Amino acid sequence: MNVAVSAITPELVAQHGLKPDEYQRILDLIGREPTLTELGIFSAMWNEHCSYKSSRVHLRGLPTSAPWVIQGPGENAGVIDIGDGLAVAFKMESHNHPSFIEPYQGAGTGVGGILRDIFTMGARPIAALNALRFGSPEHPRTRHLISGVVSGIGHYGNAFGVPTVGGQVGFHSRYDGNILVNAMAVGLCRADSIFYSAATGVGNPIVYLGSKTGRDGIHGATMASAEFDDASEEKRPTVQVGDPFAEKLLLEACLELMASGAVIAIQDMGAAGLTCSAVEMGAKGGLGVELDLDKVPTREAGMSAYEMMLSESQERMLMVLDPEREEESEAIFRKWGLDFAIVGRTTDDLRFRVFHGGELMADLPIRELGDEAPVYQRPWVPTPKAEVVRARDVPAPASLSEALKAMMAFPDLASKRWVWEQYDHLILGNTVQRPGGDAAVVRVEDGPKGLAMTSDVTPRYCEADPVEGGRQAVAEAWRNLTAVGATPLAITDNLNFGNPEKPEIMGQFVGCLKGISEACTALDFPVVSGNVSLYNETQGRGILPTPTIGGVGVLADFTKNASIAFKGEGEAVVLIGDSEGWLGRSIYLWAIEGREEGAPPPVDLAVERRNGDFVRKLIAGGRVTAVHDLSDGGLAVALAEMALAGNVGVTVEALPRDIPAHAALFGEDQARYLVALHTADASRLIDEAAALGIPALRIGTTGGDEVVFGARDRVALSALRSAHEEWLPSYMAEAAE
């Protein structure tokens, strides 16, 4: 053991993001002072990002199993069975902090990281989605961040060759100093050839594959576990630099190597790079690991053990290979022009040993590095209940159609075409439903199966009532999958919150998880993977609680999918579900009245399930020509979106009774859908719904080129379209201040 070069001072410990009691825990664990390299390893393993130390006790309560779940949380991605020997791997992960500091590289490497998680499981990525939250459009930095994030996501996914098929973009001043970039990827594999990270066999070679190791990204995970301040700009060197070209080669080489049968275990090098991947492979397999850093391919000479162990250089993989297949494996990687180096071996003594220049730089108990990470039962307080806003206390607009037009141009509702046209959403030739609908639909290989996918959360609901907001996020994902005709199967959750050391923030976290858990249980919609991003605060101000839900569902026959577009004139439009005219926390209240207040709409999970199952059957039976779930902006916005998508107008002829018209049209009551169908079938459908206790009301008829609320209250589709389409391009074209 070499003697530590410099004594480990309290300042050094603090710089590594470790608290004094956490450092004491290290001393107790190893019985001596750690070397600098070891301190770095501990800081990498024990930061919030890698250890989930604040969230772990709460995550345990999430439902994670179902007969179709092959792999739940704990691997690189969750895996579900979609039948006929096929499986789908998917996960969502945040890259919030790096994207704020350097939006192009930060967002791009976020996409790269999640794609790697998918193909590490042996699945070929077939779709990508994302959920983006920016600060207020008025904030001077917002344009720059949008521009960088969108081109960063676009370039990485486009060059890699995965269609980016869906997502969401929202704005709020609470993200001014802390944007959210949540990237999701979905991959396809055979159910019988899934790859895992647990190493097996003593003395097997540990192989380093992919790009070389450089000095970029050192302490990236530690940065992602701290709040921001004015000096955050100085953290730019901790942001990794992406190379989608190398990732594409890595994908092809890994899949080829996996098909050859030489791979025993595989783990990508993501957060905390070599440290985290090596420890995880060993600890999961009950084996020790020895690494010889002299063998690690490096970009520059003179890198220290400390730097190599903490580098977050991208596009790298670690594998345990069948020792008899080394030569064959190396040939595959050389063919793709990638580095291939045997950097260590598995051992039977459960130690994690790192050699550099012939010296032992670290010698730590491998299991305890992960298992003995601190786990906190952080104090939390429940979020106080917000008052219910009564519809009759919200003034009606002078004109319903003018209000609708204004809402269609409101940043959160305006068309995001400017964003998704920068993403290749058509590559692979399987995109059945393009961006802009309820959920994306992608054909599975040559069919007949299809996959539906969506990402959802309504942060303003979560802020007002975390439990209800958590329920709603899951319910909306479930509803969006249902609205395209898919059977919802499972979710990935990306939990973005502020500083967990504050009891009120921890209360938001605990509340949202409770809601998510309840909804997942009630809807048979388990969590199979996820990611927690805490400390999303700048100068003490936290983001809105944003537990993004990525949902995946399956269609037995992709051709039986429903879209939101009205298909023709003279069709009946039926509202399914109950309306109370809930305006609290609605977009209407925010956009038109400038009020962000009130309790969010309650979610009745039994009703969600009943109404959704009914709609899914209508779609499967070919009874309906268009379907849309009701969410932000309520009934009126849903009608306008259906009309714009199909370029067919609609006349509203009836509204739910006993509610002011503006509350009926803009209220955000949950568990509701709009369907269009042949008029001859409308009354039968309404009777069938009634027999099941489901409210269904024929509210209008398609036709013309306007949305008509009344003889003098009407708006042309062309005017709605301009309002809807022009906001974002015009905003982005304005010179940045």
Place this chain on the structure above:
Amino acid sequence: MKAAVVLFPGSNRERDAARALRLASGQEPAIVWHGDSELPAGTDLVVLPGGFSYGDYLRCGAIAARSPIMGAVRAHAERGGLVLGICNGFQILIEAGLLPGALLRNENLKFVCRAQHLRVETTESPFTNQYSKGQVIEVCIAHGDGNYVADRETVARLEGEGLVGFRYCDASGDVSGPGPNGSVNAIAGIFSQKRNVLGMMPHPENLVDPLVGGTDGAGLFASVGRALAA
């Protein structure tokens, strides 16, 4: 039809091209490695697929154009064999000198992916004989560097000799509006002098299935089948 799709490091629409060829001809195309120096014997059609060969580093297509396989592709073209370069494949053909001009960054400097109408400018080619002249088709585009430019004489020659295969247009066939990338004369695809080489930015290979987006791209592959059968 005996087709070969060349796989460069960073190609990413090779499967899309292979599917379109399979649907059009019932035969699976050969996938040919960029490091090889020969095409499979009897190859009728070589496809250089879309993607980001060599990461688009240096200049789009510049490194791929110097791959060992490109010698065989050039010889194939010189013998009158058919070559189709789509998107990055078009960029490679230009960098290899098999087609004239250059493809610059899109005028608005952004990558663009969307449905796009094209006007078929001539049916007198092995790639367009199943379309009608002036027909408007809807395919898709997905590129960041598709802004076609050439010197005045070259453009005049392409136009004069009817070597422009496709132009960007609107649904009514009007080519005068702002195109997606700033190309001169709204040029979306051009032929070589003998019309046996076609380079185009749009992706006909993604529009070959009535259940997924439509079949407006299928005519191109059917045309090749027809030309080879003749």
